Amino acid sequence: MDKYLDIIKNSYSGYWNYLKHELISVNHWDNYFYGLIIISLVVWGLEILFPWRKNQSVFRKDFWLDTFYMFFNFFILNLIVLIALSNTAAVFFNDILNTIGLSLSNLQLFNANDLPKWLGLFILFIVNDFFQWNTHRLLHRVPFLWNFHKVHHSVKEMGFAAHLRYHWMEPVVYNSLRYIPLALIANYSAQDIAIVHFFNITIGHLNHANLGWNYGFLKYILNNPKMHIWHHAKQLPKHLKYGMNYGLTLSIWDYIFKTNYIPYSGRDIELGFEGDEAFPKDFINQELYPLTKK
Numbered sequence: 001m002d003k004y005l006d007i008i009k010n011s012y013s014g015y016w017n018y019l020k021h022e023l024i025s026v027n028h029w030d031n032y033f034y035g036l037i038i039i040s041l042v043v044w045g046l047e048i049l050f051p052w053r054k055n056q057s058v059f060r061k062d063f064w065l066d067t068f069y070m071f072f073n074f075f076i077l078n079l080i081v082l083i084a085l086s087n088t089a090a091v092f093f094n095d096i097l098n099t100i101g102l103s104l105s106n107l108q109l110f111n112a113n114d115l116p117k118w119l120g121l122f123i124l125f126i127v128n129d130f131f132q133w134n135t136h137r138l139l140h141r142v143p144f145l146w147n148f149h150k151v152h153h154s155v156k157e158m159g160f161a162a163h164l165r166y167h168w169m170e171p172v173v174y175n176s177l178r179y180i181p182l183a184l185i186a187n188y189s190a191q192d193i194a195i196v197h198f199f200n201i202t203i204g205h206l207n208h209a210n211l212g213w214n215y216g217f218l219k220y221i222l223n224n225p226k227m228h229i230w231h232h233a234k235q236l237p238k239h240l241k242y243g244m245n246y247g248l249t250l251s252i253w254d255y256i257f258k259t260n261y262i263p264y265s266g267r268d269i270e271l272g273f274e275g276d277e278a279f280p281k282d283f284i285n286q287e288l289y290p291l292t293k294k
Contacts, residue, residue, distance in 0.1 A: 035201075036070070039201055046206075053157075060158075124192065128200075132174060150273060152166045154286065158209070158225075158232065158271065160205040167286070203249045220252060223248065227260070230266045230269070234270045235269075235270070245262075
């Protein structure tokens, strides 16, 4: 037990020192704090220059709430719970394997360092996105998880920052379900992770932005604003009662598994979910909402 308590304590102090370093140090390209700011400003600038919904305000409905969510979920949430939880769970899982004479290193399918750089990054990206797509489907199909995911679907006007409006429980679910598959293709460097992460953040921001883009033929591979707007549609088709267009970065999974749905331009469709009129409008009550519902 003392070992796990030490891991939790060291996780808090280690991440706090890391966060301070990110805020102070601007001389490395994989700085997550300033990287998020740069990506956000670029995509916001594109929204301003090429708005799809021209009557939507630059500071749209809930703009500042979503901006707060963006920084809270990307940084503060890690400090509060995620890093300590992840590090403790990883050691606990390894300890369980050790009791039966195994370790993660025994189970790893390959060492990323033995592959060409581009291939290693491609495998990391594909495996990560596929498990995120499946987890996203679960968030819609399991009522308990859907209550948490409602926070993200409470967005009524789409914009880049809506990408990171989600309940703190979501990354717990995502990280738990993708831990083992990603651990089996381990030994990626921090720079490798940063490359994939920044790409995912960029596409995610674009998907939620006030942009009418679909990237031409790439729409069948990459998720895009014209596709993702339908994922947030309030009215769902009868044959897709749990939702559609679950892709985070890639759209190809939806086309493969027949969960794609773009019947016409979704520029002016109503967003949200059934009963969202009674959903809380402020951060604290949105975070507490799932805990008060069956």
